[in-house]
Amino acid sequence: MEAYEYMSASTSQLKLPSYSPSLPSPDYSVKPADDERLLDQTLRASREANSLFIKKAGKTTVALNDQEEGATTPKYGRNADISGNLFFEQSHSILDITLNVEGKLETMVSDAGGRTSHLLRLSQSLWSHSTSPGATCPDQLEFNVTLPTTFNHNGESGPLPPSYHVNYFSMPSLFVRASYQLHLVITRTRHQKMGIFTKTKHILVPFTYLPRTRPHRPIIPSPGFFSSVKTSPEEWYQAVSTLKTRPKATIDPVNAHLFIPGGRIYGMKDAIPFHLQLSGKTCSLQHLFSEAGLDRITSIDSHNTAASDRPARKNSKPLIRVYILRQTSIAGSRDAWKNSVISEGTLWPTPPDLCPCCSYDSVCSEGHVDWEGELQCGEGVTVGGFTAANVTVKDFIVLSLTPPEPSRSQLQEMQMTIPIRLVTESWAETTGGDHRDSMASQFAM
Numbered sequence: 001m002e003a004y005e006y007m008s009a010s011t012s013q014l015k016l017p018s019y020s021p022s023l024p025s026p027d028y029s030v031k032p033a034d035d036e037r038l039l040d041q042t043l044r045a046s047r048e049a050n051s052l053f054i055k056k057a058g059k060t061t062v063a064l065n066d067q068e069e070g071a072t073t074p075k076y077g078r079n080a081d082i083s084g085n086l087f088f089e090q091s092h093s094i095l096d097i098t099l100n101v102e103g104k105l106e107t108m109v110s111d112a113g114g115r116t117s118h119l120l121r122l123s124q125s126l127w128s129h130s131t132s133p134g135a136t137c138p139d140q141l142e143f144n145v146t147l148p149t150t151f152n153h154n155g156e157s158g159p160l161p162p163s164y165h166v167n168y169f170s171m172p173s174l175f176v177r178a179s180y181q182l183h184l185v186i187t188r189t190r191h192q193k194m195g196i197f198t199k200t201k202h203i204l205v206p207f208t209y210l211p212r213t214r215p216h217r218p219i220i221p222s223p224g225f226f227s228s229v230k231t232s233p234e235e236w237y238q239a240v241s242t243l244k245t246r247p248k249a250t251i252d253p254v255n256a257h258l259f260i261p262g263g264r265i266y267g268m269k270d271a272i273p274f275h276l277q278l279s280g281k282t283c284s285l286q287h288l289f290s291e292a293g294l295d296r297i298t299s300i301d302s303h304n305t306a307a308s309d310r311p312a313r314k315n316s317k318p319l320i321r322v323y324i325l326r327q328t329s330i331a332g333s334r335d336a337w338k339n340s341v342i343s344e345g346t347l348w349p350t351p352p353d354l355c356p357c358c359s360y361d362s363v364c365s366e367g368h369v370d371w372e373g374e375l376q377c378g379e380g381v382t383v384g385g386f387t388a389a390n391v392t393v394k395d396f397i398v399l400s401l402t403p404p405e406p407s408r409s410q411l412q413e414m415q416m417t418i419p420i421r422l423v424t425e426s427w428a429e430t431t432g433g434d435h436r437d438s439m440a441s442q443f444a445m
Contacts, residue, residue, distance in 0.1 A: 049075075052084075057203045059089040060186060064205070076147060078160075078211035078438060082182070083144040086126070093188040094137035095198060097126040100183040101145055103209070105161065105389050109336040110173040117389040119151045119160060120180065147209070153389045161388035163208045166328055168338040176328055176391055181206045210424065213384065213438045215265040218427040225259065225275040225350075225372060236275075237262045241416040243278075243288070243401055249410040251287050252364075254280040258322070258399050260418060267426035268384065272375040274322060274345065276399065279368035288403055288411055289319075320347060321400040322373055325417070331390045342381050342395075347373040377422065384422040395422050 053067040053074045064074050064084040076082060082101065088094060103120030124145055127137050150157045164178040184203040220235045222228035229236055236259045243254040259275040266272050278285065322345035329337035350370045375397065385393045396417040403409035 055203075055205055058201065060184070060201070060203060061087040062182075062184065062203065062205055063087065074205065074207040076207060076209055078147075079149050080147050081144055082147065082207075084142075086141045086143065086184070088137065088139055088141075090188075091137045091139045094127070094129075094186060095189060096128045096130075096185075096187040097137070097141065098185040099124045099126055099143055099145065100185065101147070101180070102183055103151075103160070103178070103180040105391060106175070106177045106179070107330050107332075107391060108173075108175040109330055109332070109334065110171060112172075112330075112332055112334045112336065114175075115332070115390065117153060119178065119388070120148070122148075149211075151388070158388060159386070160209065160211070161386045161391070162210050162383045164383050164386075164393070166338075166340075168328075168340075170338075172336060174328070174330065174336055174338045176330065178209075178388065178391075179206065180209045210382065211438065212425055213423040214425040215263055215267060215423055215427045217263040217265075219261045219263075219266065219270060219272070225273075225370075229259065229275075235262050236260070237264055237418070239399075239416055239418050241399070241414060243403075243414045244412045245410055246412060251284040251410050252281045254278055254284050254288060254411065256399060256401060256414065256416065258397075258416060258418070260397055260420075264419070265421045265423060268377045268381050268422050268424060270376070270426050272397075274373050274375065274397070276320070276322065276347065276371045276373065277368055278370075278401075279366070281364040282367040283364040284411070285367055285369060287409070288401075290404060319402060319404065320371070321345070321398075321402075322347065322375065323398055323400075324375055324377065324420075324422075325396045325398045326385075327392075327394045327396070329392045329394075331392070343375050343377045345373045345375045347371040381422070382424075384424060395420050 049066045049068050051067050051069040051071075053064040053071055055062045062084065063086075064082070066081075066083070067074055086097070101120060101122040103118070105117040105119055106114065107116075108114035122145055124143065125131075126141050126143055129135070129137075147160070149160060151160050161178045163180060164176060166174075166176050168174045182203075182205040184201075184205075186201045186203070187198050188201070190197040190199055220228070220232065222232075222235075225236075239258045239260075241256050241258075243256060245251060245253050255278070257277040257279065259277075261272065278288070323341050324343035324345075325339055326342045327337055327339050329335065348371065350372050383393075385395050387393075397420055398418075399414075399416045401414045403411045403413065406413055
């Protein structure tokens with residue numbers, strides 16, 4: 001007790017040191033000063049949207065804010081504000097001005113007919129002589145309308161789909177279009193003294209609706225697949241299938257292992273790496289590559305695979321093909337769907353090569369051959385998958401294996417599909433992002 005009192009008394013006699021006033025924080029700016037330099041910068045995924053989109057129709061000019069410079073069509077994202085100004089000539093003759101924001105989803109199948117689902121119907125009165133008696137419409141009017149994030153169909157709510165247009169002419173033909181537009185309705189008097197005679201002008205301004213979405217996890221860069229799959233196996237998704245043999249075959253099946261980044265949600269501009277391994281008895285692998293020789297199969301262009309020392313057969317399918325398949329389907333009395341390839345993969349071999357040391361009269365040993373590759377969508381792919389009303393758009397990574405001369409080969413053809421989701425942004429594109437972007441945190445098809 002005495003020791004405690006002594007320590008307390010000693011501590012109470014200590015005095016805290018005095019502090020001088022802190023210096024004010026320096027001013028910060030996005031741009032470097034004369035004595036500073038920029039060390040690193042994350043580029044924005046898209047151009048700055050701070051220009052005007054202008055459309056003139058007769059005596060009316062429509063100016064829309066927050067558009068990319070040089071854009072031929074206005075573009076808006078999720079929950080965006082459609083704002084702008086209307087400029088009028090001879091505004092004294094105007095009686096009413098109404099702004100409508102409209103969206104619809106049109107579908108047609110050649111043997112099942114067409115259908116239209118209304119996605120969006122917003123109406124806003126910008127000026128009316130009935131609510132402003134004795135007043136004249138101003139020469140300029142400002143407007144602002146906020147896009148909703150969802151729409152209702154048959155009593156159910158779902159995300160508003162992006163603008164989308166696809167047309168397949170092969171029978172049965174299939175057509176899908178999700179479109180949006182601003183619809184201005186302007187009513188004027190034909191004669192100032194005779195207000196009973198009016199004329200109505202309709203101005204249509206189509207716009208692109210493109211809600212932005214990001215993956216919930218990045219594609220982890222790695223120096224090589226084998227080192228990455230050992231240290232971070234959770235970063236890879238593995239799909240396995242079998243190249244089966246025909247009845248009475250004298251060889252064993254071949255196993256195919258396709259590895260893709262684990263999230264299965266990728267930005268449309270991402271370079272998607274993959275690894276392909278074919279494993280099995282050496283005799284079976286030799287049979288698969290018999291027409292190509294025992295040296296490695298190499299990719300000659302974006303979709304063909306052929307032997308490095310032998311020309312490919314005319315009109316033959318590529319031995320190995322990895323690509324992204326998009327399926328557009330319409331549900332109805334008769335369901336219909338069409339498939340299209342939106343990305344072709346490139347492949348390159350990885351060592352070791354298949355050893356041609358197995359003969360058909362000896363016991364075959366196990367072997368494997370490996371490729372690494374990459375998939376990337378072209379500039380024409382601007383929309384990811386979605387479901388709206390009776391339309392579903394899905395994406396898949398597909399592995400196709402076709403033995404040389406399939407009709408005579410002991411191995412059958414094989415196709416393996418992995419559902420994926422394509423989104424508008426890459427995970428790393430975070431600088432300057434819109435707070436209304438959606439994070440694709442779950443994978444659902």
